[in-house]
Amino acid sequence: MNGRHANPEDFDLYALGALDGEERQAFEAHVRTCASCAQELAAAGEPVALLGLAAEPARPAPHVKESLLRRMRIEEAGAARRKVPAQTEAKTTWRWTWLTPALGVAAVIFAALAAGLWMKDARDLEQVRNLEGQLAEVQTRSQEIARASEETDKLLGMPGTVRVALAPMPGMPQGRAGVLYNAKMGMVTCAGWLPAAPAKKSYQLWLVPASGAPVSLGVMSSLEPAKMIVAHVAPGMEPRAFAVTVEPQGGMPQPTGPKVLVGVAG
């Protein structure tokens, strides 16, 4: 931190997901309590979101997966180290109790030991499942990014593609998004930046047609602040606007929650 506010460089690094270690923790703690810095962070996210539309299509390099797995292993090792004092204390207790001559006590201890081992196995298994879940999310995210890049490249090269900027509604979380839409092909890509959705809620993107009910374009990824969507709709549909709403987790067939971002087409 630099005096009252966060360092200027940290906003861009955080929006890119590149701020790490204690600096990241300190930055997050500060932004939670500083409206000015929260607003600046939202502004920093805008160009990061638009990078997805502006940059040349690129697939993640082969070593990216290995790098992510390495980070997850480091986090896992850190968590295991933090548990060591508790385990040492437990082992000491077991050792002294084991000296008790009474057979009944020994049996109880044996049962406790077995239960302890069983619980440790269960914890390890849960940790492995969590890591598998994280890996699956990362892989899905990589595929989404690669697909969005390809679709964006296609859209940018098509005649009739329009670009719509989505801006935050008053009183709503600060965020930004850009939509590319081609009515003839019925293709849509959206790249944006929003803070984390409220608990058990999702951000959902909608196409609001000139007539008729809004059409869902999908739920935005919750893995990172940067959001991406690729969607196909019936060709020929003329949009009046695009909007992002807050919906129950997983999305709804029709919008029910408040509008967070809105952009008028044309």
Added chain:
Amino acid sequence: MAALPGEQREALELAYFEGMTQTEIAERTGAPLGTVKSRVRAAMQSLKQYLQ
């Protein structure tokens, strides 16, 4: 992004496309952490101006 100076573009690409943290970028490029921060900041400032 093609218009950015090489070192700024490299720092931004490593962060955005390869998911590296600032520490990893510093290790990869051999630049001090403060330099990495400055390069990313400068790259993002240039992109903001370009996108506006």
